[in-house]
Amino acid sequence: MRILLGATLALLAAAAMAAEVAPEQRRSGYDFASPQVRAMQDDDTANPGMLWVSGGESLWTKKAGLAALSCGDCHGDARTSMKGVAVRYPAFDATLGRPIDLEQRINLCRTEHQRAGPFGREGEDLLALTAFVANKSRGLPVAVNESPELKPFSELGDKLFHRREGQLNLSCSQCHDDNWGKRLAGNVIPQGHPTGYPVYRLEWQSLGSLQRRLHNCMTARAPILTSTAPRRWSHLSSI
Amino acid sequence: MPRVLINLPERATRGEIIEIRTLIQHPMETGYRLDGNGARIPRDIINRFACTYNGEEVFRAELFPAIAANPFIAFSTIATRSGELIFSWTGDDGQTQIESRHIIVE
Amino acid sequence: MNKAIRDLVGEAEPQQSKVKLELPSIVENGNAVPLTVSVESPMTEADHVEAIHIFNQKNPQPYVAVFHVGPRAGKARVSTRIRLADSQRMVAIARLNDGSFWSDSADVIVTLAACTEQ
Numbered sequence: 001m002r003i004l005l006g007a008t009l010a011l012l013a014a015a016a017m018a019a020e021v022a023p024e025q026r027r028s029g030y031d032f033a034s035p036q037v038r039a040m041q042d043d044d045t046a047n048p049g050m051l052w053v054s055g056g057e058s059l060w061t062k063k064a065g066l067a068a069l070s071c072g073d074c075h076g077d078a079r080t081s082m083k084g085v086a087v088r089y090p091a092f093d094a095t096l097g098r099p100i101d102l103e104q105r106i107n108l109c110r111t112e113h114q115r116a117g118p119f120g121r122e123g124e125d126l127l128a129l130t131a132f133v134a135n136k137s138r139g140l141p142v143a144v145n146e147s148p149e150l151k152p153f154s155e156l157g158d159k160l161f162h163r164r165e166g167q168l169n170l171s172c173s174q175c176h177d178d179n180w181g182k183r184l185a186g187n188v189i190p191q192g193h194p195t196g197y198p199v200y201r202l203e204w205q206s207l208g209s210l211q212r213r214l215h216n217c218m219t220a221r222a223p224i225l226t227s228t229a230p231r232r233w234s235h236l237s238s239i
Numbered sequence: 240m241p242r243v244l245i246n247l248p249e250r251a252t253r254g255e256i257i258e259i260r261t262l263i264q265h266p267m268e269t270g271y272r273l274d275g276n277g278a279r280i281p282r283d284i285i286n287r288f289a290c291t292y293n294g295e296e297v298f299r300a301e302l303f304p305a306i307a308a309n310p311f312i313a314f315s316t317i318a319t320r321s322g323e324l325i326f327s328w329t330g331d332d333g334q335t336q337i338e339s340r341h342i343i344v345e
Numbered sequence: 346m347n348k349a350i351r352d353l354v355g356e357a358e359p360q361q362s363k364v365k366l367e368l369p370s371i372v373e374n375g376n377a378v379p380l381t382v383s384v385e386s387p388m389t390e391a392d393h394v395e396a397i398h399i400f401n402q403k404n405p406q407p408y409v410a411v412f413h414v415g416p417r418a419g420k421a422r423v424s425t426r427i428r429l430a431d432s433q434r435m436v437a438i439a440r441l442n443d444g445s446f447w448s449d450s451a452d453v454i455v456t457l458a459a460c461t462e463q
Contacts, residue, residue: 045246048309051264202376205308256419299413307377313424
């Protein structure tokens with residue numbers, strides 16, 4: 001059933017904390033896409049995101065840094081070593097004392113083990129490598145991390161997810177928990193699961209990270225979480 | 240160098256019609272978009288794609304800004320003899336990117 | 346678009362047959378619309394499609410692509426992805442080796458996303 005968001009929002013104005021999507025109702029963004037988009041995604045020979053996966057495959061074997069090591073030199077064949085890795089992120093990093101995402105993990109390997117400069121965020125190389133590594137976990141469910149160290153971060157993320165922000169005074173939850181499946185200005189609102197990233201987004205005509213996607217939601221007239229990195233990672237932990 | 244993905248069978252039987260699918264990473268800047276300052280972003284697209292098979296052109300496409308970014312082109316050709324297929328993409332700047340693939344035809 | 350088509354076919358009237366232009370009738374995102382065009386033809390030396398021209402009605406330019414096929418193709422069938430700025434008509438015109446023109450058209454409704462993103 002499609003209801004204009006404007007009308008529904010008026011009713012929600014005084015709503016208490018919105019309810020999370022029940023487990024049996026959880027649906028991937030894939031389910032909300034048109035048949036053509038799904039067909040494009042399903043076909044590895046036509047999915048433009050595969051251009052980045054293939055780029056990552058080349059980078060995997062490229063020696064880098066003072067240590068002159070490639071990813072493959074330590075991790076061997078990515079098909080086995082990287083299977084199940086992407087779904088464990090964000091993960092708690094003991095040294096840093098906070099959660100890190102897959103991109104940061106790759107950069108930690110790069111700086112600490114390869115002894116090379118870190119890749120830039122949203123740069124072509126990091127997108128390609130992340131896409132390549134994530135591709136090795138294709139089909140696996142995201143492993144929700146319940147470890148105690150992550151608790152304060154996911155609790156903060158949960159709060160942020162439900163907090164109204166910006167000009168429109170909207171929280172993430174109001175769209176993605178309460179109004180998923182309905183339409184907002186021509187688009188179907190998905191449930192906002194952070195799965196399947198980095199993603200080839202048609203509006204970008206390029207691959208991009210979860211951060212970029214969150215950024216886009218927030219430039220819909222809300223303060224952008226830029227260097228407040230811990231808050232962003234807590235978002236991820238909570239979702 | 241823009242990344243390229245080419246899909247075609249490694250082997251085919253003589254006379255078989257094979258499908259070839261190609262993808263190349265390219266923004267295909269239309270020349271109609273405006274940047275943050277209101278200035279036109281200049282056009283920059285791949286305007287020509289061609290495939291030769293053992294030296295003979297078997298397919299050619301002229302492309303215009305209406306072709307989506309990261310252009311996908313799928314076409315077919317008859318597997319005649321074993322040999323080399325050469326794919327070329329030419330941009331507005333006159334530069335051409337070339338990739339080759341082998342096919343075994345029995 | 347009509348002028349561009351006229352420039353191609355001259356005085357001739359393309360026959361609306363043999364050509365099949367496939368596009369989704371409703372598109373949610375105009376950034377990458379799949380298009381497949383095929384022409385019924387034996388694709389022999391004696392009888393084949395030389396080129397398929399694709400036109401659009403409302404984008405800033407009428408031309409989308411020209412596919413040069415020929416007897417080495419086996420079949421006249423090409424797929425690509427296009428951009429559509431608005432709901433509009435698409436036209437495909439095939440020129441055979443005997444100089445004749447054949448065509449097909451498809452109407453596409455594009456529901457545009459309201460936000461363009463960085």
